[in-house]
Amino acid sequence: MRWFDSLFRRNPPSAQIAKSRLKVAIQIDRNNLSPELINMIQDDIVRAISQRIDIDRDGMKISTERDEGGQRLIADIPIKAVRAKAASGE
Amino acid sequence: MAGTVITITSGKGGVGKTTTTANLGVALARRGKRVACIDADIGLRNLDVILGLENRIVYDIVDVVEGRARLRQALIRDKRLPELQMLPAAQTRDKTAVNPQQMLKLADDLRAETDFVLIDSPAGIEHGFKNALAPAERVIIVTTPEVSAVRDADRIIGMVEAAEKPKPQLILNRLRPGMVKRQEMMSTEDVIEILAIDLVGIVPEDEMIITSANRGSPVAFDEKSQAGQAYGRIAQRILGQDVPFPVFDDNTGILKRFQSWFRNPNGGGGA
Numbered sequence: 222m223r224w225f226d227s228l229f230r231r232n233p234p235s236a237q238i239a240k241s242r243l244k245v246a247i248q249i250d251r252n253n254l255s256p257e258l259i260n261m262i263q264d265d266i267v268r269a270i271s272q273r274i275d276i277d278r279d280g281m282k283i284s285t286e287r288d289e290g291g292q293r294l295i296a297d298i299p300i301k302a303v304r305a306k307a308a309s310g311e
Numbered sequence: 312m313a314g315t316v317i318t319i320t321s322g323k324g325g326v327g328k329t330t331t332t333a334n335l336g337v338a339l340a341r342r343g344k345r346v347a348c349i350d351a352d353i354g355l356r357n358l359d360v361i362l363g364l365e366n367r368i369v370y371d372i373v374d375v376v377e378g379r380a381r382l383r384q385a386l387i388r389d390k391r392l393p394e395l396q397m398l399p400a401a402q403t404r405d406k407t408a409v410n411p412q413q414m415l416k417l418a419d420d421l422r423a424e425t426d427f428v429l430i431d432s433p434a435g436i437e438h439g440f441k442n443a444l445a446p447a448e449r450v451i452i453v454t455t456p457e458v459s460a461v462r463d464a465d466r467i468i469g470m471v472e473a474a475e476k477p478k479p480q481l482i483l484n485r486l487r488p489g490m491v492k493r494q495e496m497m498s499t500e501d502v503i504e505i506l507a508i509d510l511v512g513i514v515p516e517d518e519m520i521i522t523s524a525n526r527g528s529p530v531a532f533d534e535k536s537q538a539g540q541a542y543g544r545i546a547q548r549i550l551g552q553d554v555p556f557p558v559f560d561d562n563t564g565i566l567k568r569f570q571s572w573f574r575n576p577n578g579g580g581g582a
């Protein structure tokens with residue numbers, strides 16, 4: 222009694238569920254930031270920032286996040302000490 | 312003028328690549344185009360039985376690339392439709408028996424004498440798929456409106472892009488209008504929204520596909536069945552004509568209609 226089920230449907234129709242599940246699965250599949258690439262990016266960031274300030278390399282966290290607007294890279298970098306590197310001008 | 316090489320692929324197995332290749336081959340040939348279909352599914356050849364040419368095979372694709380037979384000897388011409396030819400896959404070898412360079416050469420030789428070269432790709436994303444993709448000038452992705460098939464199609468679209476091929480086009484196969492109406496199957500619009508590629512055809516679920524496969528006579532030979540007509544329209548679109556996409560009827564009986572009326576008392580339409 223499919224029509225009966227759908228008359229009193231509590232769940233969204235399965236096509237709708239399929240579509241939203243697929244969107245998430247495909248988002249994840251398309252995310253081509255490999256662990257190797259993330260590691261390389263982390264090294265680049267460390268190199269760049271360390272010229273100016275002392276950071277806690279081991280405490281650093283790089284992650285990615287996905288939402289409606291697309292994908293973002295998030296860097297959480299603990300600072301050890303702000304040195305006066307900028308002034309010395311290298 | 313040299314012909315166009317079109318590869319028909321899907322990622323997921325069993326969604327209708329071989330059925331599509333055979334029927335588009337027939338539909339294009341019926342429109343006077345010279346077509347050569349290549350079965351690139353080495354080890355699991357099937358295009359021959361679907362086209363009803365299995366009892367005429369002498370040489371296969373591996374015999375050609377390894378120089379045991381000339382291309383012309385290996386090609387089988389369809390007696391019902393002389394514009395149509397097929398190059399069978401090898402049955403006793405595996406996909407590594409051919410490499411992409413050899414496929415390029417083969418397709419090049421075939422395009423010189425045809426209007427279309429249709430390549431029936433094996434499932435998957437590995438050697439056989441890469442062979443089938445290498446000579447492609449156009450790519451057609453076949454999917455069904457199911458989560459696994461659509462997900463794999465997306466993966467393949469990415470790989471086609473990475474191979475710097477033109478954006479593929481989509482054939483949505485085995486659509487069941489009744490289920491779509493009940494919102495129990497993703498609609499054409501849903502699938503297109505997710506895959507974001509152009510649609511070149513919709514083929515409904517049709518028992519005639521199975522009976523025609525039994526006979527070795529693709530539905531596109533007479534475009535009477537729903538699926539046969541669908542392949543005819545796809546062939547026209549491939550030839551550059553602007554053919555509208557019909558709304559498929561839910562060809563279910565009076566009982567189902569009563570049910571849907573019950574669900575939707577305003578009658579008709581629905582969502």
Ligand SMILES: Nc1ncnc2c1ncn2[C@@H]1O[C@H](COP(=O)(O)OP(=O)(O)OP(=O)(O)O)[C@@H](O)[C@H]1O
Binds near residue numbers: 324327357434484485
């Ligand atoms: N529109 C359709 N309606 C009904 N049955 C269909 C339809 N399309 C394909 N089929 C059936 O689905 C099955 C798989 O089709 P087919 O062999 O063409 O798929 P394939 O993608 O080539 O498979 P493989 O990945 O194994 O090569 C066959 O039994 C075929 O008859």
Ligand SMILES: [Mg+2]
Binds near residue numbers: 357431
């Ligand atoms: Mg096949």
